[in-house]
Amino acid sequence: MTVRPPGASSIIQAVEKRGETDTQPSYYVHVVLPFILILASLLVTGLVAVWQVGHLPTDQDTVPVDALGTIAAISILASLVILASIALMFRGWYLLIQRRNGHIARDRVLRQGILDYIRRLAEANPSETSGDHLRSMQRLHNDALMDENERPAAVHLLLYVLTAGLWGFYVLYFLIKDLPVHSQRQSRFVREARGALDVSGMDPDAVPTVPPTREHSYLASLALWIFVPVVGPFIVTWWLFEDPIDHFDKQWAHEDALVSLVQDSEVSLEPSTPTPEAPSSEPRDEADDETPPPDTGTDEPQEEPAPEYTIWECGECESKYKVPPKRPVRVTCKNCSNKEVLEEGT
Numbered sequence: 001m002t003v004r005p006p007g008a009s010s011i012i013q014a015v016e017k018r019g020e021t022d023t024q025p026s027y028y029v030h031v032v033l034p035f036i037l038i039l040a041s042l043l044v045t046g047l048v049a050v051w052q053v054g055h056l057p058t059d060q061d062t063v064p065v066d067a068l069g070t071i072a073a074i075s076i077l078a079s080l081v082i083l084a085s086i087a088l089m090f091r092g093w094y095l096l097i098q099r100r101n102g103h104i105a106r107d108r109v110l111r112q113g114i115l116d117y118i119r120r121l122a123e124a125n126p127s128e129t130s131g132d133h134l135r136s137m138q139r140l141h142n143d144a145l146m147d148e149n150e151r152p153a154a155v156h157l158l159l160y161v162l163t164a165g166l167w168g169f170y171v172l173y174f175l176i177k178d179l180p181v182h183s184q185r186q187s188r189f190v191r192e193a194r195g196a197l198d199v200s201g202m203d204p205d206a207v208p209t210v211p212p213t214r215e216h217s218y219l220a221s222l223a224l225w226i227f228v229p230v231v232g233p234f235i236v237t238w239w240l241f242e243d244p245i246d247h248f249d250k251q252w253a254h255e256d257a258l259v260s261l262v263q264d265s266e267v268s269l270e271p272s273t274p275t276p277e278a279p280s281s282e283p284r285d286e287a288d289d290e291t292p293p294p295d296t297g298t299d300e301p302q303e304e305p306a307p308e309y310t311i312w313e314c315g316e317c318e319s320k321y322k323v324p325p326k327r328p329v330r331v332t333c334k335n336c337s338n339k340e341v342l343e344e345g346t
Contacts, residue, residue, distance in 0.1 A: 006120040008262040010113025014106050015255045021102030022248040023095065027241040030092025031234065034085035041078035041085075048074045090157060096175055096240055097153035103244070104148045104182060110255070111141045111189060117262060118196045125200040133196035140189045148182060172225070173218050175240050180215035183247050187212045190254065206261055208254045213247040314338050 052067040115137055122130035151174060159167040187210050194204035216239055224232040312321050312331055316338040321331065332339045 005117060005262060007113040007116030007118075010109050010116065011255075011258055011262055012113075014110035014113060015259055017106050017109075018248075018252065018255070021099070021106045022244075022252075023099050023102075024245055025092060025095040025099070025241065027238060030088055030095070031237050031241070034089045037085040038082050041081045045071075045074050045078040092241075093171065094153045094157060097151055097156060097171070099244065100175065100178055101150050101153070103248075104144075104178075105150070107182070107186060108145065108148075111137075111144065111186075114189075114193055114258070115141060118193055118200075121200045121202070122196060127199040129199050130196055133192045133199070136192045137189055137196070140185055140192070144182070144185055148178070169222065172221065172236070172240075176216055176218050176221055176236075179244055179247065180213050183210070183212040184215075186210055186251075202261075207257050208250075210247075210251050210254045213243055216243075312340075312342065315340065 049071050052071055115134075118137065119134060122134060156167065156171050160171065190207070190210045194207055194209070197207065198204040221236045221239070225236050226232070228235075310322075310325050313319070314321075314333040314336065317333060317336040319333055319335045321333070331342060
């Protein structure tokens with residue numbers, strides 16, 4: 001059986017979730033394609049209307065019913081295409097907000113796991129500066145917990161509709177600003193973690209840094225969106241779709257190295273017998289079980305060899321297991337799944 005060091009489960013859980021949170025919604029499907037569909041629908045509708053009216057005799061004052069029917073059918077079809085395109089654009093904004101929420105929530109779990117792992121490492125290998133690194137990591141983690149709140153995507157899109165698009169300027173603001181601020185805080189957190197690894201006697205280069213993602217000015221982005229028609233919104237939305245992906249790629253490399261590090265720190269536990277031993281119904285006199293040491297003919301105390309293992313008795317079901325003598329170590333009972341952490345002297 002394998003016992004993971006403190007924080008390892010949280011780290012591995014966060015890494016396993018990244019495929020669900022760090023998504024890559026398509027810029028071309030949610031931005032370029034809707035624009036093309038809307039433009040094509042309006043263009044085709046206009047051309048059909050001009051063609052139908054242009055083929056009328058010059059002395060005819062009214063448009064024939066069949067021509068009106070053709071124009072109406074094309075208009076209805078174009079309206080449906082435009083509505084579908086708008087829905088596709090809204091879905092793109094929804095995915096951007098959800099990606100922001102999911103990534104930040106996943107990083108909370110990841111940071112807590114790293115904190116637990118570094119804290120136990122500092123306890124096992126104390127140094128003068130490890131406490132400073134841990135305090136800085138805890139402060140950054142607390143700042144993130146306070147500042148990085150969830151932003152419900154459905155609520156923001158509803159407010160966008162109710163305010164005739166004015167709320168979209170706020171949505172644009174937090175999508176531009178939140179991830180760069182988050183990545184800057186995370187970069188400092190990883191830097192402190194690497195420092196704690198260094199003073200604990202481990203190689204800090206085993207865990208790569210996570211450089212912060214580039215930050216765009218909101219006012220410049222807003223001006224580009226408003227005063228540069230068509231091209232400006234395309235540029236700004238490209239940043240929103242693609243910049244986080246670069247951040248995810250760098251963080252995934254960091255996380256892969258982190259998982260390898262905590263897995264190398266795992267401790268194996270094997271039971272002392274094939275089946276757990278049942279506790280004795282009568283108390284045993286430990287003195288009766290002791291075997292007197294051999295008589296060496298001298299009064300000097302004999303040096304006892306270091307034990308290869310010690311016996312741990314589960315506090316819940318009293319099953320017994322062999323455990324390594326190194327402390328601290330986390331153990332789990334196979335029989336009842338009870339978990340304990342054995343400190344020095346136990």
